[in-house]
Amino acid sequence: MAKLRKITVVSQRVPYPPNKGEKLRTYHQIEFLTQLGYCVDVLCLGENTQDSADAKELGKKLDISVTVFPLPHKIKRYSWALLHRQAISVGAFYSSALQKEVNACLINGCDALLLSASSLGYYVFNAANYDDRTCALFMDMMDVDSDKWRQYAESSSFPMRVVYRRESKRIKRLEARANKEFEDTFLIAKEETRLFEKTVSAFKPVKVLGNGLDFSAFFPAPTPANDTNFLFTGVMDYKPNVDAVMWFVEHCWPIIKQSLPGATFTVGGMNPTKEIQQLSERDKAIEVTGFVDDMLPFFHKATAFVAPFRLARGVQNKVLQAAACKLPVITTSMGAEGISYASENTMYIANEESSFIDACVDCVKKTDTAQQLADNAYNALHSTYSWNQQLQPLKQALEKI
Structure with a gap:
């Protein structure tokens, strides 16, 4: 032909x-x-x-x-x-x-x-x-x-x-x-x-x-975030996203707040289920955005990105986007799956509640280590993910x- x-x-x-x-x-x-x-x-x-x-x-x-x-x-x-x-x-x-x-x-x-x-x-x-x-x-x-x-x-x-x-x-x-x-x-x-x-x-x-990844759409913030904010993004009526957020809020978030009293958690993305919407009513430290025209400002105000996936497979675009913004990423093995550069040198990978909590706290308290991981991920992303x-x-x- x-x-x-x-x-x-x-x-x-x-x-x-x-x-x-x-x-x-x-x-x-x-x-x-x-x-x-x-x-x-x-x-x-x-x-x-x-x-x-x-x-x-x-x-x-x-x-x-x-x-x-x-x-x-x-x-x-x-x-x-x-x-x-x-x-x-x-x-x-x-x-x-x-x-x-x-x-x-x-x-x-x-x-x-x-x-x-x-x-x-x-x-x-x-x-x-x-x-x-x-x-x-x-x-x-x-x-x-x-x-x-x-x-x-x-x-x-x-x-x-x-x-x-x-x-x-x-x-x-x-x-x-x-x-x-x-x-x-x-x-x-x-x-x-x-x-x-x-x-x-x-x-x-x-x-x-x-x-x-479109590097013109996702890039590092001009100045570091002032407050401690954890971010998750995604379509919020998609079962794996809902499961990830609910697991994080129910099993990890209360203990994280004890260690980091001023921390906030942002759930960014369209179509939040009723279960997700009610999170902000239960806890004033949780923000559920619903649909927004541009998610980049939320990446720029975040301290770290959490990807606590336990369902589904495939490369998570949101993890790539976070890396492009030089955010430290805390994820499960499933959230890291398919990302060629994923390792303990580029992100926190934790599957159990206790280790996921520890990673979130360390990310805030050990800023040099967290930033080094973010820098490593950013450099690896730019070399392979156009x-x-x-x-x-x-x-x-x-x-x-």
Whole structure:
């Protein structure tokens, strides 16, 4: 096949603005492809007028075509998934109009189709033109979603345990089939590829396609923070984020405050659950921001960043952002997973309550050590985590078709 010129990207959501995990990742992939000279069309799903406005802005910014397909009501989508014996996350992002468009793309509609999530594989496998396709197929799974649902099942009680197990089983089928039949599949880190080969499929190697960082958006504060403030950021209705914050507040925060009486804790990010919102009512030293236009000022006023993850996998963008701001990071092994420079020389890594508490206190009381770790992480991040560096495997995969 001649060099690819037209690539169609299918995304669960409008990948703009790049202010949360999957949006940020897909946006930078699209930007990278346009910089390489490819003609890029984006097909995405939307639920409201803001999605349509964001799509219009994305199209203007990158000079590309962006088409939004409205999603039916949630009840209709979830009912469809159950009726068709599909994963709930397939139904959550299913549109019959987008199905028709994907079907048309498969035969002479583009040179390559890039899907931004494993659940979107259903659109391709369900297409009438699938067996006669003329375009190359690529899937960015990012994380091993089937394992995420397995983790949810293990940490939940009936009936959600049954729901999550069902989801894990059905998503695993899509992941395995994509690995077998697509030209290439991608995951965010080497640890994810090992997990995939062990628990999903070893039919052929999955390639690592990492996340980078926009260093113009995240950079050190001009002056050090005056007060003791611990920061966590993320979409605050996402189960791993909620679990991390609640574990920290319930098991670590009371003892940290005893050692550091003036300390505050900021939970920054959109869509806080009721459980998260109530934290600031229970404790005046905890601030829950909700949505903010720019998270950088919160990084700049923080003393340290906490990432006490116990669920899910994959590279945590928030940890990279903290490192870019030269903040000391206190995290669990899961929060450090997939970050190439993660070690005891670049961050505090603690999995038990007592060690996590000690790390938070030491970070404030032993400032020289904390700053040295932050400096080491900052230097390592800048040497390896530009988007151009991280996205080279995508470029190489497309050039081989």
